[in-house]
Amino acid sequence: MSKHAYLIICHNNWKQLNFLIDCLNDPRNDFYIMVDSKATDFDCEYLTKSVPTDNLYFVNQIDVRWGDYSLFEASLSLLKAASAHQKYSYYHLLSGVDMPLKSQTYIHNFFDSNQGYEFVDFDNEDSSSLAFRRTRYYYLLQKYVGRKRISFFKILRDVILIFEKILHVNRVKDIQSYLAKGSNWFSITDDFAHYIIGKESFIKKYFYNTYICDEIVVQTLLNMSPYKDNWYGNKNHSLEYQNMRYLDWGRGKPYTFSKDDFFELHEGEYLFARKFSTDIVSNDIRDILLNKEN
Incomplete structure (x- = not known):
């Protein structure tokens, strides 16, 4: 049985976080939660009581700031905590307002069929x-x-x-040819996760005190790594489904989906989407996601 680790960064909307974990809850999944240290109203005990799972772990909080290194630091802390606990087939980075669009049976079957590929998003222009x-x-x-x-x-x-x-400062001249940018949300293998963790000193040297580096580090490291040829974009020859997450940048930054949007998204090929409004918390959505046929 392949095991997956869901790495979740959150700072509000706790009812929605509970619902997300409930919809992902499966014996094949473990959950690692990073709550922004600025969140003063988070109730850890409420979450553990309301979500019936024994596979829930909390990672030390970080003060996450927009555009700062701290957002990537949160992702790295989650990767380190999960990989130290056990070896997972895949590590999925989500936010607390994301949602799966398919059942866990569908998602696990998909990754089993594509085992070894790295689901990392690269921007298609510039x-x-x-x-x-x-x-x-x-x-x-x-x-x-x-x-x-x-x-x-x-x-x-x-x-x-x-x-x-x-002064013509260029702190990344040694790695400039590898630099790339894309979405910071990913699904990666255990091998690539350990590669990233092993590069922590390198990452701090080149990306600490940069701007929105959480959208650059993983893409750049994949370009530099022996796993570059395992990028999923090489297999499906499409920039649409690189990380199997749907974000709508045409209507927002990104657009906030509602419950009504879910049914259309569910019929598509994406596995996850972000971000959703609180009306997504509903029994009919839960029933769809817990149906193994979906």
């Missing part, structure tokens, strides 16, 4: 040049800047960037 712009300079203070368009820390960070540009 990926390497954008990754280079985000990583060549030291984005100091990004942790305090976040998404803010105007703040003291943003002004100070941008002034520092001006001096770096004058």
Whole structure:
């Protein structure tokens, strides 16, 4: 029996998190939860009581900030915790507002049929040049800047960037040819997971104090690794289903799906989608996902 590890990063919508775990709950799955340390209303005991599973593990919290290294650090901490516990066939990184679109039988059969492939997303346009712009300079203070368009820390960070540009700083010149960008959500094998973990010092050297590096690190490491030829995009010859997750960037950043959207998404080929509104929590959605025929 192949075992899968679901690595979940969350910061709110606890009822939705409960529902996500309930819909994924299966003897073949373990769950590793990273709750943003800024979340003050999370009740660990409530989650463990409301979701009937013995395979639920909590990973030490991190203060996750948008655009900062901390988001990748959260992913890495989850990978380290899961891989140290046991060997899994696949490690799936999700957020707490994601949803599976298929039953666990369908999902496990899919990955069994594609065992060894790495489901990592690469942008289809200008990926390497954008990754280079985000990583060549030291984005100091990004942790305090976040998404803010105007703040003291943003002004100070941008002034520092001006001096770096004058000095022609390029901290990634040694790996520039490997740089790539895509979605940070992935499904990867145990071998590639251990490869990433083993590169922690390398990752900090080149990606700490960069900008939105969680969308760059895994793609770049896959390009550098002996697992590059195992990228799923090489098999299906499509940029649509690289990580088997559907995000709608045409209607939002990304668009928030509702319960009504689920039924159409369920009929498609994707295995997961993000993000969903709280109305997804419903018995009819649960019944669909727990039906082994779906």
